[in-house]
Amino acid sequence: xxxxxxxxxxxxxxxxxxxxxxxxxxxxxxxxxxxxxxxxxxxxxxxxxxxxxxxxxxxxxxxxxxxxxxxxxxxxxxxxxxxxxxxxxxxxxxxxxxxxxxxxxxxxxxxxxxxxxxxxxxxxxxxxxxxxxxxxxxxxxxxxxxxxxxxxxxxxxxxxxxxxxxxxxxxxxxxxxxxxxxxxxxxxxxxxxxxxxxxxxxxxxxxxxxxxxxxxxxxxxxxxxxxxxxxxxxxxxxxxxxxxxxxxxxxxxxxxxxxxxxxxxxxxxxxxxxxxxxxxxxxxxxxxxxxxxxxxxxxxxxxxxxxxxxxxxxxxxxxxxxxxxxxxxxxxxxxxxxxxxxxxxxxxxxxxxxxxxxxxxxxxxxxxxxxxxxxxxxxxxxxxxxxxxxxxxxxxxxxxxxxxxxxxxxxxxxxxxxx
Ligand code: EPU
Numbered sequence: 453x454x455x456x457x458x459x460x461x462x463x464x465x466x467x468x469x470x471x472x473x474x475x476x477x478x479x480x481x482x483x484x485x486x487x488x489x490x491x492x493x494x495x496x497x498x499x500x501x502x503x504x505x506x507x508x509x510x511x512x513x514x515x516x517x518x519x520x521x522x523x524x525x526x527x528x529x530x531x532x533x534x535x536x537x538x539x540x541x542x543x544x545x546x547x548x549x550x551x552x553x554x555x556x557x558x559x560x561x562x563x564x565x566x567x568x569x570x571x572x573x574x575x576x577x578x579x580x581x582x583x584x585x586x587x588x589x590x591x592x593x594x595x596x597x598x599x600x601x602x603x604x605x606x607x608x609x610x611x612x613x614x615x616x617x618x619x620x621x622x623x624x625x626x627x628x629x630x631x632x633x634x635x636x637x638x639x640x641x642x643x644x645x646x647x648x649x650x651x652x653x654x655x656x657x658x659x660x661x662x663x664x665x666x667x668x669x670x671x672x673x674x675x676x677x678x679x680x681x682x683x684x685x686x687x688x689x690x691x692x693x694x695x696x697x698x699x700x701x702x703x704x705x706x707x708x709x710x711x712x713x714x715x716x717x718x719x720x721x722x723x724x725x726x727x728x729x730x731x732x733x734x735x736x737x738x739x740x741x742x743x744x745x746x747x748x749x750x751x752x753x754x755x756x757x758x759x760x761x762x763x764x765x766x767x768x769x770x771x772x773x774x775x776x777x778x779x780x781x782x783x784x785x786x787x788x789x790x791x792x793x794x795x796x797x798x799x800x801x802x803x804x805x806x807x808x809x810x811x812x813x814x815x816x817x818x819x820x821x822x823x824x825x826x827x828x829x830x831x832x833x834x835x836x837x838x839x840x841x842x843x844x845x846x847x848x849x850x851x852x853x854x855x856x857x858x859x860x861x862x863x864x865x866x867x868x869x870x871x
Contacts (some may be wrong), residue, residue: 458833464701489677553625571783582796583623607632627669654678697738761828768796787825
């Protein structure tokens, strides 16, 4: 397993291009299964999770062609076969369950391994299942598998008890080919859902109300192939913004949609960072002294849970008391133990973490326990005095394209050791 080694303390400068959003691309790739025509997705980020979902789609019998240089990914799901062998692949990644909506909608039946919990929480799928049942499907849970079947999905009104991103996406995709109108209430409003809706609309779907909390989908008979370029990754952008604060640097990010990162801009500005947009370039100046703040993760447009760990690294180095409250996941503080190895002063009290910021972290041997926790350790390493060695880097590779190369281009002393 690869390691990342960082010698902290370098100031960053220059410009880096943000990749396409993993969490937009995964549902979009799943949605290509809704049509028998070829779909072309431009600029796909070449990430572990993207390869897993492409392998899954391929194992169903679809033709998948990836140009790793440009990220151009073509999928033609004309002939799909019944597939009993996808268990291992689907267990590798929770987002695999996003193929359920398209498969049931197009073929009336699909069986897959139940997605398990993961390091950050139990992550049930009850809201996805509530949606499929409301559309008239029957759900069988058996020996770790979930089988969903329906002669015909019929549109219905579905209230989500929580605005789940994945449930909104799965039900939206299922509704595209259902008979009549599907209405999702208390739907999630994350930008990635808007991106999926735009792609589905290009395929011929009829969707209204994305971003309002109530999404209406009028079922159509057939979806056609489409070409699409997904949105940029707001979490990758936020991760680089925090790096500017941690290294007292001024950096530029290319390919950022300012609207999507408003909650991140708001909190970093509150801390004292100067952030401005110049055409499509975001300029972040983290050279001023920063103030401690309190943060609570919330569904969009609240502060994203996927930025919580990275924010914790920054607050660990801002003198004063900050409180971070995690409301989305029950176990997303795994990075705290690792940050403590680097000298951070953090106490966890239930769903909150109280951080007494110090002037500088110390490099240490630490372990990435999940994707965003891993990113937070890279950020901490960029600030820390001495050397930081991060193991279990594969977690980071699930969601960041060549992160060490991008930081190196900005002037960081960072390298990967392949093992
Ligand atoms: N939940 C339920 N029941 C459900 C579905 C969700 O209780 O049926 C709970 C989950 O257990 C969790 C909360 O609701 O506590 C939020 O889950 P949600 O369904 O919104 O998240 P997701 O679709 O599984 C996506 C991202 C995550 C991101 C969350 C929240 C993808 C592929 N993943 O997951 O991304 O944290 O939304 O914004 O889009 C990451 O990129 O690091 C990551 C974990």
